Amino acid sequence: MFFGCEGVCLSFGGRRILDKVNCSAEPGRINGLVGPNGAGKTSLFEVMSGRYTPEQGSVVLDGEDLTRLPFHNRARAGLARTFQSPVVPSTLTVGEAFRAARKSHRPYLSKHDAEWAARLVHLEVSWETPAASLGTFDRRKLLLACLVMRRPRVLLMDEPASGLINAEIDELDLIMRRLVDEYAMAVILIEHRLELLAAVADDCVVLDLGRVIATGDPLTVFDDPAVREAYFETPDA
Template structure:
């Protein structure tokens, strides 16, 4: 059924002892949609990704991928369901070459190795010239591109990006935003992107979700969310929104 959301999160809660990292978070992401997630440090953004990619078992609530209940399943099950993600701290194998990192990710994503897909995602993330380099030697922006290549090598339909532009220069952040948008079109992906670079994110995505203290406090088009007094109070403060 094509009207079924790619991702549906209902009443999701995650407790760490007495801390409620996520409180009744409910959101849908439609097929092909590009959604941004913003919120202050500790708001629960990464915890949400962990719960929708099998890293964490949520305390309660449901996670559906393409209609299928997935909460509490292991990362490989989410991967098989078409979910790929990057991590806030890059998880690459520094001693392996760029190409071998992507090959490894491709093997994780499907039992059949696909050499042409590996070459293709390396090309499309613009790291072809670096394929034989040791991954650990790449500058931060290139490591982020490698991470995206690794995620794509698992043939995802839903791509989750956790601060893939963190630590990059302003120009590099813009380049990453353009790259993500191009890849989304190229592969027909549904994308959810967590980022603190609010200006770039708001210009790039279709919709923005705001988390604050584990609660979803806003969800809508960028122009609407940027003008929401609760969002300005919770997060944007005196920052001027362009």
Template sequence: MAQAGDPLFACDDIRLDLGGREILRGVSLSIRRGEVLGMIGPNGAGKTSLLEVLSGRIRPKSGTVTFKGRDVTALRLHERARLGLGRTYQTPVVPEELTVAEVLKSARQAYTPYLTRHHAEWACELLGLTVDEDLIAGRLETLNRRKLLLACLLMRRPPLLLMDEPAAGLINSEVDEIDHLVRLLAKELNLAILIVEHRIELLDAIADRVMVMDVGEVIAEGSLQHILGDARVRAAYFDSIGEVHA
């Protein structure tokens, strides 16, 4: 079993081939409770593929994934979810015809019959989701869609979140809300959070460490200021986006 101070979640030497291409080339990482680990890299660097492996949607060619001190490499998505892994996606897809209340109820029942309406209310209050429960979910704006899907995860109190570009499609004031929520989840609820994000200013505010991927491997890791000074990182990522927001 994991001991206090040990990583809650880790992977070691993850390798993945898809369609005859080497997608991941020996990726390793670890994250502890209360920590926010940011991940950046150019398009095609392997970030989403790594999240697919870490969440259990794709089995790696080799390497190991551990969660709570247990080898979970062979466990599938729903099995890792039941252990306490939660994942959000870049595009917040909600059941278009259901009401907000129906979406929350479905999420409760899908996970366990022991979750009650009070668990959902707690998660919504925590996230500042105050929309009418009778509102059709498909009519929600992007930020509230993200909050609704996150509430569906948080009601079961997962210790780990994998977040794929939570600020995508949001205006600056809404990005500030994401900043606040990630800080809240990591520091007050003591969650471990791995976040893929292109907004450098957001990672500068919330990430304890940042790792940089390129062509399927980690090329740098450390504080944002440290990686900003790395010539290989600048060539692989920042030069491709034309500017640095930090």
């Protein structure tokens, strides 16, 4: 396993949120993470990124145990994460946001690194533009560019297609495929847009009530009776 978690258990207030969860990703591949609301997907990302510490289990990156490392040390090790809401610094321009990201920790990066990342994610706006005035997709591109300029080895993406129209989702598909195909990033993707997962994911893990109920290629997983019952089919009225 290049990156992922094994046997992760997490509870809050006596309620089990994650129960012996395994999930992994390899360089140059996308692993989808799906499940109904409350299944534990974002909580698993919190464990992987270091915001939550599991009661049991481990998080590993290229043989190194990250389980007890804080999130900023994981970032330095090559782990990057996006969030469901594309919150950008409201008082900064696009260029200033890039500068803050370039100077966030050593080694400091150059403006050329930011320009390269902006081209990679197709962010085509003036750097004098206030970040707060950007549309949803350009906000997502800005945040993604600030991450990929450091060439992370692992990228955790939490519902990146949320709020996007179909044409934008198609463009996002191309961006993600380039990140894994050309730069060999390992990606774990939480997404409710099944058409996006079917198009880009190499494998999928399905959670329900904090447990893994299915793993495999997307089309096989989506057709699993247990998955359809938990996620795709609504109970009879």
